[in-house]
Amino acid sequence: MLQYERFEKIMDLLKQQSSVRVTELVPLLDASESTIRRDIAELDKAGRLRKVFGGAVSAGGTDNPVNAQSRDMGAKALTRTCEKMQVAVHAASLIEPGDLIYIDAGTTTGSMIDAITCYDAVYVTNGARHAIYLAQRGLKTYLLSGQVKASTEAIIGQDAVVSLQKYHFNKCFIGTDGIDKDNGYTTADIEESMVKTEAMSRSEKAFVLADSSKFGLVASITFAPLQAGTVITDQLPDSSYRTKTEIIEIK
Numbered sequence: 001m002l003q004y005e006r007f008e009k010i011m012d013l014l015k016q017q018s019s020v021r022v023t024e025l026v027p028l029l030d031a032s033e034s035t036i037r038r039d040i041a042e043l044d045k046a047g048r049l050r051k052v053f054g055g056a057v058s059a060g061g062t063d064n065p066v067n068a069q070s071r072d073m074g075a076k077a078l079t080r081t082c083e084k085m086q087v088a089v090h091a092a093s094l095i096e097p098g099d100l101i102y103i104d105a106g107t108t109t110g111s112m113i114d115a116i117t118c119y120d121a122v123y124v125t126n127g128a129r130h131a132i133y134l135a136q137r138g139l140k141t142y143l144l145s146g147q148v149k150a151s152t153e154a155i156i157g158q159d160a161v162v163s164l165q166k167y168h169f170n171k172c173f174i175g176t177d178g179i180d181k182d183n184g185y186t187t188a189d190i191e192e193s194m195v196k197t198e199a200m201s202r203s204e205k206a207f208v209l210a211d212s213s214k215f216g217l218v219a220s221i222t223f224a225p226l227q228a229g230t231v232i233t234d235q236l237p238d239s240s241y242r243t244k245t246e247i248i249e250i251k
Helices: 003-017 022-029 033-045 081-093 107-115 128-136 158-164 190-201 239-243
Strands: 019-021 049-052 055-058 100-103 122-125 140-143 147-149 154-156 169-175 178-180 184-187 203-209 221-224 230-233 247-249
Touching (some): 003 019, 003 022, 003 049, 003 055, 003 081, 003 107, 019 022, 022 033, 022 055, 033 049, 033 055, 081 230, 100 107, 107 128, 122 128, 128 140, 147 190, 154 158, 154 190, 158 190, 184 190, 190 203, 190 221
Parallel strands (some): 122 140, 169 203
Antiparallel strands (some): 019 055, 049 055, 147 154, 178 184, 184 221
């Protein structure tokens, strides 16, 4: 069962009975206790439930969407989950035996990890949580060195850029805050943008993962022009983007 599906089942159960225990979720979700505790921690961080000893309780009986201004990983993981998973599953299917793969920090790229079936590949990431989860799945994994950004759990800055410079990737999978025909791929953090730019430049093939809501948005920093990457999206809202770069649309 994929992470977003576990999230939905946990929240559905809380609507019915206002509290859940980790031990009752293990057979229901067919997941380990450690996985369920991690899911509960993320849902708690996003404000959708309240973590308690041994389980969780309803967060005031509400399951409202996360405030759009919240940019932390817990909150972002709970927005447009179905669309992100469609994109992530397709992205994971592109990994081939023998590949050296870079996976960017972020929620859509993180969703790839559940869907990876290629164990005969090497994975490099700047996502601190991504690295742990990749390793837990038995995948050979390397984590970049550098500054840790708490809100996104990304390794960023010049040290991370230097860490990347020894690699020559077959494929990289990059997240973005916005995709615009004039401004390219953008993000809100200049130190994150440096890492994205370097990773793309060191990859034979660069894929940018974005649900359809990202088109037409412009964040403060451009990290690459549109033609530098192939976009994987759930739905393309404007066909004119196809004149700018390759688009893989998951319908």
